[in-house]
Amino acid sequence: MKNETPRIFYTLLIGLAFISGFVYFNWDNFIDLTNNSRNFLESHPGQMIPFDKxxxxxxxxxxxxxxxxxxGEIVVFDLFSSATKKLQHVGVKIPIRNSSLILKLREYRIDFTAYPAVSFDSAWSIVSVLLIPVLLVVVYQLFFSEGSNYDFFGNLRKARAKIQLDANTGVSFNDVxxxxxxxQEFEEFVSFLKMPQLFTAVGANPPKGVxxxxxxxxxxxxxxxxxxxEAGVPFISISGSEFVEMFVGIGASRVRDLFExxxxxxxxxLFIDEIDAIGRQRGTGVGGTNDEREQTLNQILTEMDGFKPTxxxxxxxxxxxxxxLDSALLRPGRFDRQITVYLPDIYGRIEIxxxxxxxxxxxxxxxxxFIAQRTAGFSGADLANILNEAAILTARANLETITIKQIYTAIERIIAGLEGVLLNDSRNKRLxxxxxVGHALAGTLLKNHDDVQxxxxxxRGRAQGLTWFTPDEQPLMTRGQLSSRLIGTLGGRAAEKxxxxxxxxxxxxxxxxxxxxxxxxxxVTRFGMSSLTPMAMDLPKPSIFFGRRLQTRPDCFLDVADQIDMQxxxxxxxxxxxxxxxxxxxxxxxxxxxxxxTQVETIDGKEFEQFVSSYTGLPKQTKLEPLSV
Known part of the structure; x- marks a missing residue:
């Protein structure tokens, strides 16, 4: 535990400084308080005279x-007493505050002196008394409390990075x-960290960043x-948003501290997550915040040029x-490589x-x-969430093992939302x-459509019913496949009509x-699958700049927009x-x-396909080869 004596000492010192300043600036009011009329009224109640007198x-x-x-509510004056032959200190309380008394004093040429009100009735005194305790608490919390980022020793300018120095992050390539x-790309970095001499012996410099x-x-x-x-080295991580601060120059200072x-x-x-928070292209914003972000980016560029590759x-x-991202950030010598991580395919999902x-x-x-086949387009985090939700559902049902039923329920819950109450109205249920069924039947009878699941x-969620399809994960989509998806999607409205x-x-x-x-x-606009010219015709949206609508697309595309809508x-x-x-x-x-x-409320994909095949022939589908797991 840290020694708290210096903090207590500094807090008391600041508190005494505030009190001393308060007393210094209000000293005259303290003197007036000892001589004011209220003390006279309390100590000489018998020497008050009526206003008429x-x-x-x-x-x-x-x-x-x-x-x-x-x-002007209380008047004190000296009056000569004929009985004692001495001056008496006499007071009178003015019943009504007005300017007639001052005029009367001037009329009879009587000297008068007006004194301010009692010090603790003044606004400054009241505010001072109320602010001193608040300021003491705020100063202590900002500068001296445990874990404060604002102290006299520069913690504000330090990067709040998470440093793991035990050279064991608990994660290896087997967990990825x-x-x-x-x-495979990153195995080269591991080799450099373990045996840098292999690179330096042939004059090769490993990449500075990726x-x-x-x-x-x-x-x-x-x-x-x-x-x-894998390399057994410390892991230092920080988020890009932690460099952004309201104070000028703090971001650049934190960058310097991070590299030190x-x-x-x-x-x-050294891992920087969400680097786009500070690495955006320079010169694209307006205002001081943008300037501060650009200074932080400039400092990162300078620091990456400063250290040697070895x-x-x-x-x-x-x-x-x-x-x-700014182009200067991606040039060779800084972030030399750019590695893209895609969503996993079906084989990758099985391994995850x-x-x-x-x-x-x-x-x-x-x-x-089968779980991997039903989760096309899911990321690794999504798959981990599915298994966790399935485990929660299993524990809620007091079961010992996670079955496929809980996993499928978790998938549907994540995709479509929570399960709702089944419709009781027979008419709406039939609709x-x-x-x-219109979705499912149209998709089943189309040659290039995905299988019904x-x-x-x-x-679930806002949907009163759902039709699930197993998407075909092919890298390229033909026009026939896209048209089949479009027809199957319109099958619901077509059935109603x-x-x-x-x-x-x-x-x-x-x-x-x-x-x-x-x-x-x-x-029409991206894939060139229309009767128009086979080219990309993505028309950018007009931008708004300071309330003015700017047209950013070429004039030649303005005539094509109507043709695109017609297509x-x-x-x-x-x-x-x-x-x-x-x-x-x-x-x-x-x-x-x-x-x-309507009777069974749920039909499985295989059961649905068998029912359809018993009445009509099914189109030949291009099936995926069976997976060997």
Missing amino acids: FLNYIENGDIKKVDLYEN AGIDEAK IIVGPPGTGKTLLAKAIAG TAERNSPCI SGIIVIAATNRADV LKVHSRDKNIDSKTSLK VAYHE KVTLIP VIFGKMEITSGASNDFFKVNSLARQM IIEIVEDGFDKACTILERNRLLLDQLATLL
Whole structure:
């Protein structure tokens, strides 16, 4: 425990300084307080005279001089007594405060002196007395309390980095899965930290820094810790937002302190998370805050130029916005390499699930392959969250092992939200059933559509029912696949029109229309899948600068915007007509599936496919090869 004596001493010293200043600036008021009229009234109550008698003394010329107190409410004067032949100190209280007394004194040429009010009635005295304790507490908390960042020894300018000096972060490459390409890149850094002579012997300088770019939750921080753990060196981490402060020059000072800390602990890994908070392009903002951020960035650039490549310091930064970083930050000699970490594919998700299931009591019949197939587009953090939610559901149900049921429930809960109350109204339930079966049936009867995973009437989030598809993870999407997705998405509204007519369509397809509009626009403007010129025609949105609307797109694109909208409308209308045609041709099957869903409330994908195949032929699908786990 730190010695508190210096802090107590400094606190008392500051407190005495405040009290001394208060007494110094109010000393005259303290003197007045000892001589004011209130003390006279208390100590000489018998020498007070009536106000009428006081006026007679003025008119008779018996008073030569008076003293006014309390804004003219109390008058004290000397009066000659004929009985004692001496001057008496006499007082009078003025009943009504007005200016007539002053005029009367001037009329009879009587000298008068006005004194200020009592010191503790003044605003400054009251504020001073109230502020002194508050200031003492604030000063103590800011400068002397435990853990304060504002003290006389410069803690404000120190970087609040987390330093792990035991050379064991508890994370190795075995704990990082799904990003094998990035792991291979970083093995070179581990070799440099362990055996730098291998590089220096041939005159090679290892990279000073590397930027890891990837979506949130893909394991950027975990990968940096694994490098330090594999190399057995200290791990120093800090967030980019911790350099931002309201005081001028603090960010640059913290950068200098951070690199000094790294030099004292070299060889080491210096990790800066969310570097885009301070590494944005310079000259793009207005105001002092932007200038301070740019000074912090300039200091980082200077520090990275200052240390030698052989010093044993490797700077690793992480961001998911590499497009906004300043070009000077990415040039060779600073952050030499940029490694992109993508969302894991199905094989990567299986390996990630293996890592996160080590400490979970998962049932032996549970297949990680099926979990990976249902979690397309999930990051490593999402997969860890799924297993944790499944474990919570298992404990809530008083079960001993985590089964596939809890895992599937956790997936649906994370994607769609909490489970709601099932509809009791038979009419609305029938409407939702036709809507969801329309999605599933249209998708099943399309050649290039994803397989149906489950159709359910159980509400989740804002959705009254859900149709789940197993996405096909192919690196490239054909026009046929995109069109099939668009038609399947419109299958819900098409079923409502086919069964109930135009006047009975519902608002349940609102979210489907947003997806369809986005997909059709990408097909036209990004993928070149329209009758227009096959080129990218993403029209940038007009920007707002100081309240003025600035047109940033070329004039040649202004004429094309209407043609793009017409192409989007044509694609959507064509997809809706095809969805209606598919469901009209299979009207009997649509009715039977909707009736079955109303009764059982949930239909599994395999069961749904078997039911459809018993009535009509299924299109040939391109299936994925079975996985070997």
